[in-house]
Amino acid sequence: MHRLSVFEDAIMTHRTQVLRFLVSIGLFLVFGCAQRESPPRIGEPLPRIELYDLKDNRMSLPEDFKNKIVVIRFWGDCCSYNINEMSRVDQFYRKHEGKGLRIVTIHTGGTRKVAEDFASMLKIKYPVLLDPDSKTAKRCGVSELPCTFILDREGVIRAKINCLVDGPVTLAYEKFVTPLLN
Numbered sequence: 286m287h288r289l290s291v292f293e294d295a296i297m298t299h300r301t302q303v304l305r306f307l308v309s310i311g312l313f314l315v316f317g318c319a320q321r322e323s324p325p326r327i328g329e330p331l332p333r334i335e336l337y338d339l340k341d342n343r344m345s346l347p348e349d350f351k352n353k354i355v356v357i358r359f360w361g362d363c364c365s366y367n368i369n370e371m372s373r374v375d376q377f378y379r380k381h382e383g384k385g386l387r388i389v390t391i392h393t394g395g396t397r398k399v400a401e402d403f404a405s406m407l408k409i410k411y412p413v414l415l416d417p418d419s420k421t422a423k424r425c426g427v428s429e430l431p432c433t434f435i436l437d438r439e440g441v442i443r444a445k446i447n448c449l450v451d452g453p454v455t456l457a458y459e460k461f462v463t464p465l466l467n
Contacts, residue, residue: 324426330440331357334421336391336414339401344414346389347440353387354465355436356458359416359427362395370431370454371407377455377462378411384466385438387411393430394419435461 325331334346347355358374371390378388388411392400397415404413416422425434428447435444435458444461 322424324424325442327442327445329442331434331436331442332424334391334425336416336421338412338414339397339404344389344412347436350387350389350436351440352438353385354438354462355434355440356386356388356462357434357436358388358390359393359422359425359430359432360390361393361430362399368407371403371409373454374458375407375409375411377458381462381466386462386466389414391416391421393422393427433458435465437465 322332331347333348335343336346337343346357356374356378360371374388374390378386390409390411391414392403393416395417397417400413400415403409422432425432431448433444433446434442435446437443443465446457446461
């Protein structure tokens with residue numbers, strides 16, 4: 286009888302281990318998958334973004350820009366289009382700033398020095414935020430640079446412009462931003 290209880294103990298231990306393993310797998314599937322965020326889509330609110338600008342001020346999007354139309358432009362170090370396009374974006378911003386437009390650029394996957402030099406050279410008036418590890422860009426579903434999100438006054442994404450725009454970038458911005466400003 287004593288041998289039988291040792292055998293039964295071994296079976297119970299094995300069953301307990303199997304049960305623990307199955308519960309662990311189940312919990313991982315339920316909670317592990319639930320933590321993954323899908324990128325935001327047009328018509329959905331922008332998820333909270335917290336990054337630092339070139340002066341080490343923390344900014345939160347869209348919270349810091351309530352009741353404003355916000356253009357968020359992701360860009361990187363190696364993008365040759367930046368000089369002309371960023372200059373046009375700055376002109377567009379200056380033209381519509383008084384109507385409640387805010388532009389924020391997010392320098393993605395690059396060095397702070399390049400972002401500082403670039404902002405200084407172009408005398409950019411709007412904030413340049415830093416996303417050196419590209420985590421924010423990935424979370425927002427940015428796969429190619431430049432990429433632009435246009436938010437309404439409630440922080441809802443109303444347009445997403447992937448890559449370069451054929452023709453002046455301001456025409457694309459006018460198409461999506463002007464109706465939101467009125």
